[in-house]
Amino acid sequence: MYKGPPCLGIKPGDPNDKIKEAAFDFVKQLGYMSFASTAVDGRTPTNRGLEVHYLDDEKNLYVGASRGKHFYDEMEKLPFCSAVGIDVVSVRISGWLVKDDRESVRERYWLQNQGTKKMYHKDLSNFQVYRFEKGEGEIFHVYEADAIARARFSFGGEKPRPWSYEINDKCTGCGICVTNCMMDTIHMHGDVAKIDHYGCNECGICYFSCPHGAIDKNEFVLV
Ligand code: SF4
């Protein structure tokens, strides 16, 4: 059970690479994630647990699956996954997988997965190793007294996912959202309100209660 500092030690304003590294290190220590991908019908989601590793010195995350698995077929059709690892803290990573057939990578995979190697020993070529090439993710932690800590990151050239709610320039500073916010994470900055996204639950109460249409709900489309 995770007993470290909130949000894996990440503070508001920390740089992208620091957040990404904290998230990837947590996942690597956890050793597995639950992977959601789109089934071969192209519509429905499927889910399974896969081991995750660092197999190079650049700290990329890798997963593997047999070529006979449905996961392999799904990756052939749409090599995009959303994966989550939870141990009190949760880390989500959504992104594109690429096949990585480098011998050095495969060697490290078998070194770290002796049991899987034994299972597939009659034909190791039947096993595919993938690398998370690019994507975005989030560290999310509900800690003492139900406080929230949330930090987002990206890797491989993607942008971090935008925050769900943002206050726009129609804000009159009436303060209704400040009063209504369930996490007390909206504060006045001069005449206008601002959301501290690190502590935001993304519940949307501010969005629904603003009488001036001054809070936008951001759409997010990665694929
Ligand atoms: S309720 Fe709307 S207008 Fe009022 S302070 Fe909040 S964002 Fe600004």
Ligand code: SF4
């Ligand atoms: S989405 Fe919810 S938690 Fe976040 S600022 Fe708005 S009211 Fe507060």
